[in-house]
Amino acid sequence: MATTGPLSSPLPLQPALGQAARHLEHDPAQALALAQALLQHARGLPPAELIAAQALRRLGRSKEARTRLAALARTQSRVPAVLWELAQAASETGDTGQAIGALEQLTRLQPSVASGWFLLAGELRKAGRDRDAWRADLSGVHASSRDRALLEAALAMREERLDEAERLLTARDDPPALRLLGEIRWRQGDISRALTLVERAVAAAPGFDLARDFLVRLLLQTGALPDALVHADILRQSPLDNPSHALLQASVLVRLGDQAGACAIYEALLATKPDQPQVWQNLGHALKTLGRQADAVHAYRQAVHHRPTMGEAWWSLANLKTVTLDASDIAAMERALTTLASESDDRREDVFHLHFSLGKALEDAADYPAAFAHYDRGNRLRRTMVLHDADAFAAEVQATAATFTAPFIAARGEGGCPAPDPIFITGLPRAGSTLIEQILSCHSQVEGTMELPDLMAIAARLQSRVDEGEFADFRAMIESLTPADRTRLGEEYLDRTRIHRQSGRPHFIDKLPNNWQHVGLIQLILPHAKIIDARRHPMACCFSGWKQHFARGQTFSYDLSDIGRYYRAYVGLMADVDAAMPGRVHRVIYERMVADAPGEVARLLAHLGLSFEEECLNFWRNKRAVRTASSEQVRQPIFTDGLDQWRHFAPWLGPLEQALGPVLTGWE
Numbered sequence: 001m002a003t004t005g006p007l008s009s010p011l012p013l014q015p016a017l018g019q020a021a022r023h024l025e026h027d028p029a030q031a032l033a034l035a036q037a038l039l040q041h042a043r044g045l046p047p048a049e050l051i052a053a054q055a056l057r058r059l060g061r062s063k064e065a066r067t068r069l070a071a072l073a074r075t076q077s078r079v080p081a082v083l084w085e086l087a088q089a090a091s092e093t094g095d096t097g098q099a100i101g102a103l104e105q106l107t108r109l110q111p112s113v114a115s116g117w118f119l120l121a122g123e124l125r126k127a128g129r130d131r132d133a134w135r136a137d138l139s140g141v142h143a144s145s146r147d148r149a150l151l152e153a154a155l156a157m158r159e160e161r162l163d164e165a166e167r168l169l170t171a172r173d174d175p176p177a178l179r180l181l182g183e184i185r186w187r188q189g190d191i192s193r194a195l196t197l198v199e200r201a202v203a204a205a206p207g208f209d210l211a212r213d214f215l216v217r218l219l220l221q222t223g224a225l226p227d228a229l230v231h232a233d234i235l236r237q238s239p240l241d242n243p244s245h246a247l248l249q250a251s252v253l254v255r256l257g258d259q260a261g262a263c264a265i266y267e268a269l270l271a272t273k274p275d276q277p278q279v280w281q282n283l284g285h286a287l288k289t290l291g292r293q294a295d296a297v298h299a300y301r302q303a304v305h306h307r308p309t310m311g312e313a314w315w316s317l318a319n320l321k322t323v324t325l326d327a328s329d330i331a332a333m334e335r336a337l338t339t340l341a342s343e344s345d346d347r348r349e350d351v352f353h354l355h356f357s358l359g360k361a362l363e364d365a366a367d368y369p370a371a372f373a374h375y376d377r378g379n380r381l382r383r384t385m386v387l388h389d390a391d392a393f394a395a396e397v398q399a400t401a402a403t404f405t406a407p408f409i410a411a412r413g414e415g416g417c418p419a420p421d422p423i424f425i426t427g428l429p430r431a432g433s434t435l436i437e438q439i440l441s442c443h444s445q446v447e448g449t450m451e452l453p454d455l456m457a458i459a460a461r462l463q464s465r466v467d468e469g470e471f472a473d474f475r476a477m478i479e480s481l482t483p484a485d486r487t488r489l490g491e492e493y494l495d496r497t498r499i500h501r502q503s504g505r506p507h508f509i510d511k512l513p514n515n516w517q518h519v520g521l522i523q524l525i526l527p528h529a530k531i532i533d534a535r536r537h538p539m540a541c542c543f544s545g546w547k548q549h550f551a552r553g554q555t556f557s558y559d560l561s562d563i564g565r566y567y568r569a570y571v572g573l574m575a576d577v578d579a580a581m582p583g584r585v586h587r588v589i590y591e592r593m594v595a596d597a598p599g600e601v602a603r604l605l606a607h608l609g610l611s612f613e614e615e616c617l618n619f620w621r622n623k624r625a626v627r628t629a630s631s632e633q634v635r636q637p638i639f640t641d642g643l644d645q646w647r648h649f650a651p652w653l654g655p656l657e658q659a660l661g662p663v664l665t666g667w668e
Helices: 011-022 028-041 046-058 062-075 080-092 096-109 114-126 130-144 148-158 162-169 175-187 191-204 209-221 225-235 243-255 259-272 277-289 293-306 311-318 327-341 348-364 368-383 390-403 406-412 433-441 454-467 474-479 483-500 513-525 538-546 560-580 590-595 597-608 614-621 645-652 654-660
Strands: 422-427 446-450 507-510 530-535 585-589
Touching: 011 028, 011 046, 028 046, 046 062, 046 080, 062 080, 062 096, 080 096, 080 114, 096 114, 114 130, 130 175, 130 209, 148 162, 148 175, 162 175, 175 191, 175 209, 191 209, 209 225, 209 243, 225 243, 243 259, 243 277, 259 277, 277 293, 277 311, 293 311, 311 327, 311 348, 327 348, 348 368, 368 645, 390 474, 390 513, 390 560, 406 513, 406 560, 422 433, 422 483, 422 513, 433 446, 433 507, 433 530, 433 590, 433 597, 433 614, 446 483, 454 474, 454 483, 454 513, 474 513, 483 507, 483 513, 513 530, 513 560, 530 597, 538 560, 538 645, 538 654, 560 585, 560 654, 585 590, 585 597, 590 597, 597 614
Parallel strands: 422 507, 422 530, 446 507, 530 585
Antiparallel strands: none
16 A cells, blocks of 8 residues: 555554554664565555664664655655654764754754754754854753753752652753753752763753853862863853853953953943943952952942942942941941841842941941941841851861871871972961962062962862761871872862962962861872961951951851851861971961061061062062952051951950950960
């Protein structure tokens, strides 16, 4: 029985066709034999022709399949299955043009089927039509937004039913499912697996902008900055004119220390659309880091002009330290708090930023009771938004001290990367570490970088091996490291930080204060690195940290008792370090630096094995980018005004004094 109509057949043939189709997956040779037998009785039967071609493809005979499918498509050009198979066979035999033609017809017939778009994108790339391929990928992503399983998985993920969301997607490997699985893994805390999945999604659909955007953010989290920049640059080439792509690229440039490049992006965005408070604020941050204070102030002022309730922009102004917010600013911030109190959405970040800003403005106005009240309210609100267990942290520090004893270190023997390049400046925030960095970066042999997260990332990875049950405790994990392991870890640190070194100077600074927790690890993996401990009067240091809102990382700083206990843990561990490794750490007392900068700088350089250079005493002339809360202060000569500011607030600092205990009484 012959037919040239659509894919259908008389009812008696259906069982035979069904039997042939069932053999396609596991026995394509049998499927081909059955289809051929049908065609002997029903010459040209479209369903049998399709099954035969499908079987030929599965048997590796794609050229034969393509010939038969091309003929079939001339009469069945509106049958999606025929077009799909023809596209696959044409692709496998290298006929990209025929594959594109079939897929273009298929996507016109079924625009809501994502797989057709993704396959079309791949063929278009083979043909060098990258722009069209990108748009095809975007169309595939758009089509997948109607995929019920994806929608159900996304809903489950948003409702924190992560295991259920994962089950809904386990059997899938299409780009949207891979990206969503990556986000599920990320929310589960498995960032390594998340990266793998999202990288697969981007490889399968290079025009999947949302997946590449997410990939950049994951790479930023893991410190893979060069890779993040590559993907951010690609994202900027998207046919979709999305300003968020430019903002993401600017964020990567900021992390890489290219503040000027970030400024150029922000300024270009504002030139076309000036009423963007977030972009003005970002521009202000970059300008501040470059030392362009007047321009930074203007940018922050523009941000609050366009959004008066923008707490972070107000705090950025206050945090310049050299800017005084006047009575009109105070009134504007109080109005902003009133406005926020009447809004239904969650604006807690704006609220606590405004309290910190008002605290600074009122402190500058010498209204200390009102200033403390605002600092206190800002800290109390912020404390509810962060996780910090003071008892657990104290226990971790004690375990570290108990591990890195003199006998333990001696028993490790040789090992570690011998490079003398790094200079670690550790301590607490607000203890003078930025001042030391600025002084040293003026030396001809030392390059200043920024607060680098790389040692903390290595330490966290080692700790995860304990958390996952590979080792009984931290000590056992450290004991397991061979000399070669320690050398490899030291070399990894140098590799990770190399992107921040631009000058070719032999030494560079890592000024992440929290690295005081890892001095023992530094000794084992970088035995010739230099370590500096920046220390300041405990009341002055802790109060200054408590009234400072940090962008990230310092979760201990929002409660007077917490920060006091943190300071005690730090001092205790550093005392143990001094006992276990005498002379390994050079301590710089901030008050002594203020009182005798030439003498302290000379002693510091001598410890580092560097010759004295007069330029180190003129540090405020250095135009390098500075990315900390003290950025503007270190652009001025050393001043004494801040030494005793805490005393204005002494009546309210009882909890801090009590938490510090013997550390305070034994300060001198």
